[in-house]
Each structure stands twice: as C-alpha cells, then as structure tokens.
Amino acid sequence: MEETGQRSAQFAGDRRIAAPLKRAPLSGWGRYPRCLTDIYRPEKFAELAELITADPHALVARGAGRAYGDAALNAPGRVIDVTRFNRMLAFDDATGILRCEAGVTLGDIIDTFRPRGFFPVVTPGTRFITVGGAIAADVHGKNHHRDSSIAAHLASIDVMLASGEIRRCSPDQNADLFHATAGGMGLTGVIVEAELKLRRIATAWIESETVRAANIDHAIEIFERTDRLYDYSVGWIDCASAASALGRSIVNFGNFATLDQLDGQRRAAPLSLKPRRSLSVPIDFPGFALGPFTVTAFNELYFRTHRDTPRALVDCERFFYPLDSIRDWNRIYGASGFVQYQCAWPMAESRAGLVETLEAIARSRRASFLAVVKKFGAQDGLLSFPMPGYTLSLDFPMRPGLLPFLDQLDAMVLQRGGRLYLAKDARMSPAMFHAGYPRLAEWRAVKAAVDPNNHFSSSLSRRLEMVPA
Ligand SMILES: Cc1cc2nc3c(=O)[nH]c(=O)nc-3n(C[C@H](O)[C@H](O)[C@H](O)COP(=O)(O)OP(=O)(O)OC[C@H]3O[C@@H](n4cnc5c(N)ncnc54)[C@H](O)[C@@H]3O)c2cc1C
Known part of the structure; x- marks a missing residue:
C-alpha cells in the first residue's frame, strides 16, 4: 500500500497521540469507492483509548477490509486499523469458547483449532476476515437456516466506547449494546475482544x-x-x-x-x-x-x-x-x-x-x-x-x-x-436503508446513549444518514 503520510506521533488539538498515523488510498473489497484516508494502527489498548478520546475527527474501525463497499472507509475522517490486536487469549475445551482479540482472523482460528477438532459455527465465504469485522457485520454463512448469524454464537463482546471505557456486553449483560454492536458496522465503538463459541468437528x-x-x-x-x-x-x-x-x-x-x-x-x-x-x-x-x-x-x-x-x-x-x-x-x-x-x-x-x-x-x-x-x-x-x-x-x-x-x-x-x-x-440511498431496517430507531437510541457526539462515523453511515443530523 502506498504510504504518503507521516508515521511519527500525531497531534490532535493540544494533545499528543502516540499511535502512528499514515495516509493511503483505501477501498473495500469491491474497489469502489476509493479514497485517500488517514489510518491509525494502534498496538495497545491504551493507545486506542487515547486516540479515541483525544482525536476530534470522526473515527471508524477497520479489520481486514473485506466489506465490499464503504463500511470501513471514512473520508474525510480517520480509520483505526485494528489488526495489531491479534492475540488468542484463552480456550475452553469443554465449552468450545475462544477468547480472542478482535483483530484475529477467522483463518488464524481455523488453522489453530481445526486440527484440534473445532471450527467456527458461522463462517462467511472467505476466511480472510477479522473477528471484529465478522461481529460488526453480524455475518452469516451457508448454515444460516439452521444456526442463524455469528451473534448467536458469541458469549460476550468487549467494546471500547467513545469515552474510552471498555464495556462488556452479551445477550444477558448490557443486551441493548450487544444487539446494537453485532451488525452495527463499527458505529457503537471499537470491538476489542470477543468470546466466540466454536463447534466440534470429527473430521475436516x-x-x-x-x-x-x-x-x-x-x-x-x-x-x-x-x-x-x-x-x-x-x-x-x-x-x-x-x-x-x-x-x-x-x-x-x-x-x-x-x-x-x-x-x-x-x-x-x-x-x-x-x-x-x-x-x-x-x-x-x-x-x-x-x-x-x-x-x-x-x-x-x-x-x-x-x-x-x-x-x-x-x-x-x-x-x-x-x-x-x-x-x-x-x-x-x-x-x-x-x-x-x-x-x-x-x-x-x-x-x-x-x-x-x-x-x-x-x-x-x-x-x-x-x-x-x-x-x-x-x-x-x-x-x-x-x-x-x-x-x-x-x-x-x-x-x-x-x-x-x-x-x-x-x-x-x-x-x-x-x-x-x-x-x-x-x-443505496438513505430512503432504501431506512425503509429496509425497521429497528433503526431502537439502534439509534443505543447509539445516542453510548456515542452522543457521533464520534464513530463512516462513509457508509453518513451516506445512509444512519444517525440523525
Ligand atoms: C469473498 C467474500 C465473501 C464473503 N462472504 C460473506 C458471506 O458469506 N456472509 C457474510 O455475512 N459476509 C460475507 N462477506 C463480507 C464480510 O464477511 C464482511 O464484510 C466482514 O465484515 C469483513 O470483515 P473485515 O474484518 O474484513 O472487516 P472490514 O471490511 O474491515 O470492516 C467491516 C465493518 O466492520 C467494522 N469493524 C471491523 N473491525 C471492527 C472492530 N474491531 N470493532 C468495531 N467494528 C469493526 C468496520 O467499521 C466496518 O463497518 C464476504 C466478503 C468477501 C470478500
């Protein structure tokens, strides 16, 4: 990727942000649209919290960039590349629950756990995506008719909110945040960790x-x-x-x-x-x-x-x-x-x-x-x-x-x-989106509660007027 920007520490307002920032042309998998974007690539949660709270520009997380359109683009704002958060943290053989950071890819999980007899319950048509991206899009696979989407196989998600606080959510804890984040296209905050249930397989x-x-x-x-x-x-x-x-x-x-x-x-x-x-x-x-x-x-x-x-x-x-x-x-x-x-x-x-x-x-x-x-x-x-x-x-x-x-x-x-x-x-037009998603008002209420200043915003969210002006 062409690099035209500065990689040293950046200034936002009067505060110094340690995470490196570079400028590069970016697109989704469909290569339409394309735009020159400022990209942060933090290495530590502390750096992530600092830039979320200090950078006044609109921000949105980006995983492996496999969404086709402009979901992980943010012109003229900034994107946060979360692929450095790629550690697997714990695995419970009895329940099949893997705790990992959100930048781990499905491919990493399969390469590690398929030989041990486990496989993601839900997988889209590519393994080159991150866990955070999979949750943010609430991806489906060839088994949706039986097993629903990936959100149905999450024990919990940890989301870093606009305040810098990391809030855990699940179907039983902070359930409104959970249901707004899975499928919420990165707009409630940055998913930093998740507990994902894997299924047992006897053969590959x-x-x-x-x-x-x-x-x-x-x-x-x-x-x-x-x-x-x-x-x-x-x-x-x-x-x-x-x-x-x-x-x-x-x-x-x-x-x-x-x-x-x-x-x-x-x-x-x-x-x-x-x-x-x-x-x-x-x-x-x-x-x-x-x-x-x-x-x-x-x-x-x-x-x-x-x-x-x-x-x-x-x-x-x-x-x-x-x-x-x-x-x-x-x-x-x-x-x-x-x-x-x-x-x-x-x-x-x-x-x-x-x-x-x-x-x-x-x-x-x-x-x-x-x-x-x-x-x-x-x-x-x-x-x-x-x-x-x-x-x-x-x-x-x-x-x-x-x-x-x-x-x-x-x-x-x-x-x-x-x-x-x-x-x-x-x-698509805002009208098409608004008419197709009847639970948008409920989602907006959660978004307003956790991100009142609409700090997490993307090219997609502005194009579709996902948040009222
Ligand atoms: C060949 C191919 C086949 C596919 N098949 C399917 C399929 O069968 N089913 C299906 O459902 N999808 C499918 N997809 C789409 C893909 O699964 C999703 O777009 C997925 O979101 C891509 O993940 P990513 O890591 O590349 O995320 P990105 O493309 O980088 O980002 C996608 C969205 O997730 C958000 N996001 C990323 N990381 C985080 C994070 N840590 N915290 C908060 N938000 C985050 C971004 O802001 C953005 O809104 C396919 C894509 C390709 C290229």
Whole structure:
C-alpha cells in the first residue's frame, strides 16, 4: 500500500497521540469507492483509548477490509486499523469458547483449532476476515437456516466506547449494546475482544451433495426439501438463463463428515488437510474482459460442467472458501471495481422477488459472474441483515448505467419488504436503508446513549444518514 503520510506521533488539538498515523488510498473489497484516508494502527489498548478520546475527527474501525463497499472507509475522517490486536487469549475445551482479540482472523482460528477438532459455527465465504469485522457485520454463512448469524454464537463482546471505557456486553449483560454492536458496522465503538463459541468437528471433510436445478422453482424446492437434513446449503444461479430455465442453478449442500464416513487414508488423520495452492490475479483485467458475452459463456460452461453428485467428500476449505485460493480475485473486474448487490426478502415474497430480479437482470444483459442464492432462518439484532426467507448476491462490474439499474432493483426489493446488506453496499440511498431496517430507531437510541457526539462515523453511515443530523 502506498504510504504518503507521516508515521511519527500525531497531534490532535493540544494533545499528543502516540499511535502512528499514515495516509493511503483505501477501498473495500469491491474497489469502489476509493479514497485517500488517514489510518491509525494502534498496538495497545491504551493507545486506542487515547486516540479515541483525544482525536476530534470522526473515527471508524477497520479489520481486514473485506466489506465490499464503504463500511470501513471514512473520508474525510480517520480509520483505526485494528489488526495489531491479534492475540488468542484463552480456550475452553469443554465449552468450545475462544477468547480472542478482535483483530484475529477467522483463518488464524481455523488453522489453530481445526486440527484440534473445532471450527467456527458461522463462517462467511472467505476466511480472510477479522473477528471484529465478522461481529460488526453480524455475518452469516451457508448454515444460516439452521444456526442463524455469528451473534448467536458469541458469549460476550468487549467494546471500547467513545469515552474510552471498555464495556462488556452479551445477550444477558448490557443486551441493548450487544444487539446494537453485532451488525452495527463499527458505529457503537471499537470491538476489542470477543468470546466466540466454536463447534466440534470429527473430521475436516464435508460430505457434500450437488444437484442441478432446472429453474428457480426447482432450486427452491431443493432448498425446502433438504434444509432439515443438511447444515450447509448454497445455490449458484446462472443469471443469464431465461424463460422456463430462469434461475437454473447448481445447488450444493453438506454436513461435516463423521469418522466412519472417511476412507482408510483420510481416517488415519481425519482433521488434517493438504495446504491449498493459491494463484493470484497479477493485474487489473481490462474492462472488456468481463463483458456480457464472457459472463454468459462462463455461466453456460459452469452449468454444463456440474453434474448431479451424490455423496462426495470435499475438503472443508474448498467447500467454504472456493474463492480464497485465488488471491486478489477482485482485480478481474478491472480498475473501476465492482459492486456486490445482496438483497433478502421475507419468505412469502422470496419466490416472486427472485423471479422478478432475475428477469430484470436477464433483460438488462448485465448477467452477474457469480450469483449466489441461500435460505435464511431466524435472526436477532437491530441492524442485522438476514431475515427468514431467501437471499441473492450478485456481482456487477462498475459500468456506465449500473447505478440507475441497481436503483430499479432496489425499488422492487423494497416493494416486497426486503432489504440490502450493509457489508456489501456502496450505493443505496438513505430512503432504501431506512425503509429496509425497521429497528433503526431502537439502534439509534443505543447509539445516542453510548456515542452522543457521533464520534464513530463512516462513509457508509453518513451516506445512509444512519444517525440523525
Ligand atoms: C469473498 C467474500 C465473501 C464473503 N462472504 C460473506 C458471506 O458469506 N456472509 C457474510 O455475512 N459476509 C460475507 N462477506 C463480507 C464480510 O464477511 C464482511 O464484510 C466482514 O465484515 C469483513 O470483515 P473485515 O474484518 O474484513 O472487516 P472490514 O471490511 O474491515 O470492516 C467491516 C465493518 O466492520 C467494522 N469493524 C471491523 N473491525 C471492527 C472492530 N474491531 N470493532 C468495531 N467494528 C469493526 C468496520 O467499521 C466496518 O463497518 C464476504 C466478503 C468477501 C470478500
């Protein structure tokens, strides 16, 4: 990362702040928008408390920068890179509860605990995220229909508030702060530590099944039929499909394999996996590389090369993180970046919402390279994204006309009582956000109590007018 600023001690008002500050161009994973940002990288909680209480600028925490849009950006304020807080502090074998600092990554946790027979209960589609970022977005995984989001698997969170005080919260202690912080996108304070429950696993393998669905109705029928049988499920949709094949998909589900499901060689070392080789995308692809023709051809090929596969054993890293083996894959969308659009609908509106969104995409010839569908289950939290129903994620390269097109999708989502995911968003309007999050007033009351001067503020929070002016 280019460094243009000063790394020595900084002055804020008349007080000296010890944490180093540098200026660098920053973006989320979608590389849109980008801005020159001042970044602190404190090493100690005392430094963090000092800069939170002394720096008069708006601040927001940043973890691994895997949110797609502007959640971990803050122009013209400052971001606090919390990745130096990366120690694992204690682990209880009996309960599976890990106490760690918020800058620990999910990848660190998996590398340490998978060989000991433990795995995060909830994991998103990448392991390159921090615990703090996972909690702030209240992330979901392929098992949301069974296990809800990560907040349901936290014993406690320690949050450093605008006053510099560290306050512990959990579903039973300071519950209002807990439910405003999980999913609160870093706006109640900086999460410094957490107690995260891990699940026991007997093997590092997933017994997985793949089924081709002829269209969206068939895909929904498969999800509904299998959701009590499998912990994990996800569908990849060919969104270049139309007419009676609209929404044709590859649906993949699975459970962690038991020991007796492994063959001899794997059974001898059930929790170990060969390290994955990783490729990287060395350059930004040119804009035409992912034009409608290429994307349609990719979708066609992907669909045709996947067959119905009953009972295959898949290494859990490949199952959960198919994209992590291609480093910097976001560069395939070119230098202008891309937008991920993730919406959710209530159950009763999900089928109609999926159909009309896929039809609008087919008409627009803006087929998404990767379109993912999932079923959501129960959800707590004041600003958490999931709701019982279905969710669809789409990647769109940043091209002329994209933003007005996404506004049209917004109107359709809203009309059906749906909403968009803050951790993916870079462009929705305040009106879309306010209408989609009915518990915003409750969240604002907690925010006002712990951060009356709105010290924790981000590009996302100001764009969406999350806090009243
Ligand atoms: C390939 C890929 C796949 C993904 N798949 C999924 C998925 O399946 N499900 C899902 O839910 N999400 C998914 N995501 C989104 C990702 O899980 C979230 O955006 C997550 O928040 C990223 O964590 P991070 O550490 O990178 O946080 P950042 O991107 O750095 O920050 C995200 C938010 O968390 C806040 N934050 C970060 N650290 C702290 C802290 N210590 N205290 C307070 N606030 C903090 C920031 O202020 C910001 O609002 C995916 C992202 C990618 C790139």
